[in-house]
Amino acid sequence: RKEVEQDPGPFNVPEGATVAFNCTYSNSASQSFFWYRQDCRKEPKLLMSVYSSGNEDGRFTAQLNRASQYISLLIRDSKLSDSATYLCVVNKRGSGNTGKLIFGQGTTLQVKP
Amino acid sequence: DTEVTQTPKHLVMGMTNKKSLKCEQHMGHRAMYWYKQKAKKPPELMFVYSYEKLSINESVPSRFSPECPNSSLLNLHLHALQPEDSALYLCASSQPLPGQREAFFGQGTRLTVV
Numbered sequence: 001r002k003e004v005e006q007d008p009g010p011f012n013v014p015e016g017a018t019v020a021f022n023c024t025y026s027n028s029a030s031q032s033f034f035w036y037r038q039d040c041r042k043e044p045k046l047l048m049s050v051y052s053s054g055n056e057d058g059r060f061t062a063q064l065n066r067a068s069q070y071i072s073l074l075i076r077d078s079k080l081s082d083s084a085t086y087l088c089v090v091n092k093r094g095s096g097n098t099g100k101l102i103f104g105q106g107t108t109l110q111v112k113p
Numbered sequence: 114d115t116e117v118t119q120t121p122k123h124l125v126m127g128m129t130n131k132k133s134l135k136c137e138q139h140m141g142h143r144a145m146y147w148y149k150q151k152a153k154k155p156p157e158l159m160f161v162y163s164y165e166k167l168s169i170n171e172s173v174p175s176r177f178s179p180e181c182p183n184s185s186l187l188n189l190h191l192h193a194l195q196p197e198d199s200a201l202y203l204c205a206s207s208q209p210l211p212g213q214r215e216a217f218f219g220q221g222t223r224l225t226v227v
Contacts, residue, residue, distance in 0.1 A: 031210055031214075032214060034215060041201075041223075042220070043218040043219060043220050044156065044203075044218050045218070046215050046217065049215060087155060091210070091214060091216075094161065094168065094169045098144065098161050098163045098168040098169055098209060098210065099144065099161075099207070099209065099210040099214055100158055100161065100169060101146065101158065101205070101216055102158070103155035103156050103157075104155060105154070105155050106155055
């Protein structure tokens with residue numbers, strides 16, 4: 001079983017739609033949680049951190065449920081520019097006090113006009 | 114300034130060559146990472162340096178040799194690579210644990226081994 005699991009999609013949605021991505025992680029030693037966005041042939045870019053209390057940044061809302069080991073990302077009012085791969089990332093404690101960023105396989109979003 | 118700079122952006126090397134990838138950050142981060150990414154796959158961790166010491170090696174073949182000369186620089190020395198090592202090599206930096214530690218990635222070096 002992968003440490004971080006996501007539905008790879010693709011999710012094809014019209015402009016203006018609301019879309020939700022889910023992610024589960026298997027290791028309870030996981031320390032912190034993030035969503036990254038990666039465009040084709042580019043580096044991953046931090047979209048937002050994910051906190052237990054839930055957090056919102058404009059059209060994006062992230063939630064974390066530590067008991068269920070579940071992370072979500074909600075995108076409202078989708079734009080064409082939201083088309084990308086969304087990566088769920090968990091920072092797990094490795095040896096000593098070192099973190100290991102573990103990536104899910106990514107969910108592809110295609111927003112259509 | 115949340116920038117991580119990697120050079121070169123593209124590299125073609127033969128299987129008998131020796132080359133190095135370079136990464137630099139000036140965010141004061143004390144953890145630096147090398148990742149390898151193949152097409153349509155997520156990044157896979159190779160090495161982690163924490164406070165300039167190698168703390169994680171994910172069983173990477175010895176033909177990849179990391180080096181952290183100081184807190185701002187990270188190198189990856191390449192020798193006798195195979196064609197299957199062709200990939201996007203990403204450097205990242207963050208503050209070490211504990212706490213919510215966002216990592217920032219460089220643009221990557223796209224490596225082709227011929």
